[in-house]
Amino acid sequence: MRTKPGPARCKEIRIISQPQQTVKIMEFTEKHVEGLKELLYKMADDLLIIGHRNSEWTGLGPMLEEDIAFSSMAQDKVGQSLALFELLHELGESDPDTVAFTRNDNQFHCSQLVELPIGEYDFSMVRHFFFDHAEAIRFEMLADSVFEPLSMVARKFKGEIKYHTMHADIFMKKLAAGGEESFTRMQNAINETFGLALGMFEPGNFEAELIEAGIFGGEAELQQRWLDKVVPLLESFGYLVPKVESTEPALGGRHGVHTSHLQPLLDEMTEVFSIDPGADW
């Protein structure tokens, strides 16, 4: 990974208030910065881990073309995580390589959804669908963030993520219409993955501060917008979507509580780095 150290940019934030179009300068408090870092960590960790997981399909995809497309998107995810780790570095955290490769599972803020093994293609595809729609909406919300470096990152990846959700939608639609076995497997995967997906929206410790400062609209709003998007879509493909009220969300990931699957993934991912942390590669 490339690192790009730079000064922290959180001290002066330009807020353009819509009605008068006037510009004022706002100081971030410590809580705002903590909240911002927490937000960046969970996003970056989600992207790094799902990128790593999805890359495990490389060479095993159901057909050559899809193998290449899925692998390419997995690389995109790791690239997106790097952009966020660089923002964290500018806010005073260690460089991207150190942050990505030297933490243990309890220091990771990814959702449990992304850390689970790839399973079969039905699960991987449903996870891709749920995750990428959430990411697309999160980035859409962040495109208006008062923290400009983040809104710039969010805008930069808009097209890339649009292709990812397009890919997921077309597959979900096609597999719903792919005969009884195909439909049943996809429906079962949706049922099993829905609660895991809801875990993505586990509130952080600084929701109110992030919303108040205009940094991010919050997990509750994100979850609602995600449901408004994915439920009608899945229903239009012919699937049944479990009810939120009767589904247990898989919480804990945002606060370092993970399944037994994350640490082995980290061990494998950091193997080369651990042998020689100073190596050029």
Add this chain to the structure above:
Amino acid sequence: MIVKSLDPRIERAALDDESKIGELNVHEHFETYEVFQQVKRGTHHQHVGNVHAPNAEMAMLFAKEQYCRRGAAVNLWVVATSNVFVTEYVDADIFETTEDKLYRDPNSYKVMDRINAYKARASKV
């Protein structure tokens, strides 16, 4: 017996040396789609290759990553290969005398300088 490999992907595939490489039957393959890529708006779409896909929508999905992940593109066409009408190579003689007809070659025009100048201007725009 399971083949031992250092590559975790091979282990996950659980290949054994008894497994045979099967033969493909009709309908075990998706049909192919020809891919045409436009690099810049206003320019011609150019044939870049093909993809296997169950329908045009998925062909577009695959074509984007197969052919447009490394260079600029603004538009894609995908056409089922079965919808492309092709000439037979036995009929290639219909093209044979074309190269003799120099009078059809714009290089022999006296206005060639002006044409080249126009092309140069157009490519700068």
